[in-house]
Amino acid sequence: MISFDEAVMxxxxxxxxxxxxxxxxAAAHGRVLAEAVRARVDAxxxxxxxxxxYAVRDGDLAALPARLRLIGESLAGRGFGHPVGAGECVRIFTGAPVPAGADRIVIQEVVTRQGETACFTETPGVARHIRGRGSDFAVxxxxxxxxxLxxxxxxVAAAGAxxxxxxxFRRPRVAILATGDELVPPGTAAGQAEALPESVSFGIAALTADWGGAVALRRRLRDDLEDMRKAAAEALASADLVVVTGGASVGERDFAKAMFEKLDLVFAKxxxxxxxxxxxxxxxxRLVMGLPGNxxxxMVTARVLLAPLLARxxxxxxxxxxxxxxMPLAGQLGPCGGRETFVRAASDRDLAQPLSNQDSSAQKTLAHADLLLRRPAGAPAAVAGEIVEALDF
Known part of the structure; x- marks a missing residue:
């Protein structure tokens, strides 16, 4: 059995x-760049x-008040097109080309219009209000x-380039195989003694999508080794990664590993x-990851091990x-046992509130947990206000 940090590596x-x-x-949202984005234009x-x-020549404002003749206007996408001479100015709008000869924009709030004459009475400040060519980026x-990501x-940056x-990078295709005789499709468990709605594969599929994968196949399997081997072969043929849930213990009908011929383990526990x-x-x-059935x-192991796998x-x-x-704790935590533990918690403003039910099969509590708190093996009890490591769940 290896440590969590070793498993991550x-x-x-x-x-x-x-x-x-x-x-x-238009279809690139959520994808990951495989090649650098280089600008094709200056911005x-x-x-x-x-x-x-108003676009003016700085020299025309050396002596104030100044009266300059208005000779035209410059709009974004449709510039004035002629230079500004001595004693002249051009009405200009944000994003519009600065006419040749002009070296300052005077904001409209401090200028008075009298017909085709613009009157300037205030000394210009340091800001020239001109964005130079390529000042954002160049070709x-x-x-x-x-x-x-x-x-x-x-x-916005890619379009601007x-x-x-x-x-x-291509989205990895993921096959999800949920195993267990007790599992039935959601909506059919009521009235069936000992039947459980199969829930985990829906969460794994959602987490797969959140981290950039594409679900190629999702199957619910009974604990029949022959059928499971057929499903495993189909999954390996259709996906880049296979995720198996359940059947990871040592019982006689736990076939999560046996369903794959020539499985080479990277780690087992x-x-x-x-x-x-x-x-x-x-x-x-193909890579194959086995997750517990509870x-x-x-979902905890998927968040801390499947998510980084998909990211890579x-x-x-x-x-x-x-x-x-x-994050500081909002409540207390008991001492940690011999294994590193991920405590389910809920964010409460800037605090982490550990949830009361930490059972590995709890689904109601799972729905309310938006944080995982990392507790080292053997860590002593912690009280409210102590700092813990937290991960968005």
């Missing part, structure tokens, strides 16, 4: 991006006004590095609570999935 070493593809800019493409006002500048802000196609039976291996050139155990497969740094931060 092995996950990062085992996984790699699964390929690249070109996608239209702005020329000197432009940063304010609504060839790198705006986004490979590995960047394409969120809303990144898409004048790109309509982006090179991104991790010294964490909940989720000790989590495992990672390779079969037929809902909370499965999508081209991101796995560390992005494990951004721990320090």
């Amino acid at each position: 092995l996950v990062a070493d085992a996984a790699s991006p699964v390929g690249r593809e070109q996608v239209p800019l 702005p493409p020329g000197d432009v006004s940063a304010m609504d006002g 060839g500048d790198i705006l986004l590095e490979p590995g960047r 394409l969120d809303a802000r990144a898409l 004048d790109l309509d196609q982006l090179e991104v 991790v010294a964490i609570k909940p989720g000790k039976p989590v495992w990672l291996g390779r079969a037929a050139g 809902p909370t155990s499965a 497969m999508t081209g991101r740094n796995p560390a992005e999935a494990l951004r721990w931060r320090s």
Whole structure:
């Protein structure tokens, strides 16, 4: 049995991006860049006004008050097109090209109009209110590095660079196999003695999508080794990663590993609570991760081990999935046992409130947990106000 930190390192070493593809800019949200975004244009493409006002020659304001003849206007996308001479000015709007000869924008609030004459009475300040050509970025500048998640802000930059196609990492295809004789489809368990609604695969599918994967297959399997082997073969043929839930103990009908022929294990158990039976291996050139069958155990281990695995497969740094931060406790915690423990908690303003039911099968509590608190093995009891490591759950 290995430590959690060792498991995280092995996950990062085992996984790699699964390929690249070109996608239209409009379809790139949530994808991960495989190639740097370089600007094809200068931004702005020329000197432009940063304010609504008047474009003037600085020398014409040396003596105040000054009266300048208004010779035209400059609009965004439709500049004035002629130079500004001595004693002249141009009405200008934000984003509009600055006419040749002008070297300052005077904001409209301090200018008085008298027909075709503009009157200036106040001394200009230091700000010239001109955005110089290429002051944001120039042709060839790198705006986004490979590995960047394409969120809303990144898409603005990519579009501003004048790109309509982006090179991104392919989404890993994930097959999810939920095992257990006791599991039945949600909506059918009522009235069936000993039947449980199969819930974990829905959570794993959602987490897979959250971390950039695409669910290629999701199956519920009874504990029949022959049928499970057929399902495993189908999953390996259709996916880059197979996730198995349940069947990870040592019972006679726990076939989560036996269903894969020639399974090479990367690790078999991790010294964490909940989720000790989590495992990672390779079969037929594909990665296979086994998660516990209990809902909370499965979702905790998925968050701390499957999420960084998916991050790596999508081209991101796995560390992005494990951004721990320090938070003060809102309540007390008991001493930690012999395994590193992830305590389910709820955020309460800037505090972490441990939840009362920490059972590995608790689903109601799971729904209210938005934090995991990391507790080292053997940690003593903690009281309200103490600082703990927290991860968004």
